[in-house]
Amino acid sequence: METNEVVYLAVKPNYVTSVLKDLSSAVRAHTLIVSIAAGVPTFVIEKHLPDEARVIRVMPNIAAVVQSSACVYARGKNADDGDCDLVTEMLNCVGLVEEMPEDLMDAATGLSGNGPAYVRHYGFVAIQALADGGVKMGLNRDKALRLAAQTLLGAAKMVLEQHVHPEQLKDEVCSTGGTSIYALHRLESCGFRGALMDAVEAGTLRSIEMGQHHLDNNK
Numbered sequence: 001m002e003t004n005e006v007v008y009l010a011v012k013p014n015y016v017t018s019v020l021k022d023l024s025s026a027v028r029a030h031t032l033i034v035s036i037a038a039g040v041p042t043f044v045i046e047k048h049l050p051d052e053a054r055v056i057r058v059m060p061n062i063a064a065v066v067q068s069s070a071c072v073y074a075r076g077k078n079a080d081d082g083d084c085d086l087v088t089e090m091l092n093c094v095g096l097v098e099e100m101p102e103d104l105m106d107a108a109t110g111l112s113g114n115g116p117a118y119v120r121h122y123g124f125v126a127i128q129a130l131a132d133g134g135v136k137m138g139l140n141r142d143k144a145l146r147l148a149a150q151t152l153l154g155a156a157k158m159v160l161e162q163h164v165h166p167e168q169l170k171d172e173v174c175s176t177g178g179t180s181i182y183a184l185h186r187l188e189s190c191g192f193r194g195a196l197m198d199a200v201e202a203g204t205l206r207s208i209e210m211g212q213h214h215l216d217n218n219k
């Protein structure tokens with residue numbers, strides 16, 4: 001079916017139900033609803049709309065503002081390939097986009113949706129902390145910040161564009177007995193990897209919990 005009307009649902013998840021109640025009477029078969037609300041399953045959105053409503057649930061991330069978002073989406077029961085193409089085209093303008101089954105949306109939320117916040121605590125703070133390390137070791141602040149940000153960007157680009165496995169990248173950087181392996185040893189001792197894994201797990205579980213809350217309230 002041709003879509004000629006797209007409604008973006010971008011309110012906080014706890015407002016979704018009440019907004020849908022107001023919106024429902026305006027939704028037609030040609031209306032595509034695109035929701036970015038975290039933890040709100042398509043099923044819940046569809047429940048508040050006319051039967052024929054076409055719904056796509058997106059989990060973008062904030063790097064859309066610099067055209068570097070990592071977006072995933074899942075289609076609702078009536079959304080067709082044309083709807084998905086439209087959403088893909090739209091999201092492609094702000095970064096990478098992939099369709100996935102709805103039951104994986106929580107995991108994607110825990111990883112890429114929330115990721116920039118870890119990046120705030122890790123990437124933005126990782127950037128910040130790397131820069132602080134540079135400052136401690138004698139670089140000036142501006143230079144250290146630029147080097148730190150470019151370093152993360154470069155590593156991400158190598159993974160995405162050259163399909164270099166992070167393990168290979170790590171091995172290539174770590175010369176035998178060299179500086180990187182000493183630094184890496186310190187990161188491992190601090191539980192850096194485990195902390196990031198814990199963060200993704202906690203974000204995913206919270207997204208599932210939010211979805212469950214919506215299901216319970218919409219029984």
Ligand SMILES: NC(=O)C1=CN([C@@H]2O[C@H](COP(=O)(O)OP(=O)(O)OC[C@H]3O[C@@H](n4cnc5c(N)ncnc54)[C@H](OP(=O)(O)O)[C@@H]3O)[C@@H](O)[C@H]2O)C=CC1
Pocket residue numbers: 010011012013015019036037038059060061062113
């Ligand atoms: N922040 C992020 O990185 C990400 C957020 N999301 C999702 O995006 C959604 C928005 O989050 P976020 O941008 O952080 O939140 P914000 O609070 O920044 O934005 C919410 C927006 O909803 C508007 N709003 C509130 N009530 C209504 C209403 N009744 N009708 C119309 N608009 C309304 C607000 O307008 P006003 O300010 O005028 O009240 C505001 O512009 C959430 O569902 C979140 O889960 C998804 C992925 C990443």
Ligand SMILES: O=C(O)[C@@H]1CCC=N1
Pocket residue numbers: 038109113114
């Ligand atoms: O914290 C949140 O709920 C939103 C959803 C994904 C990222 N931020």
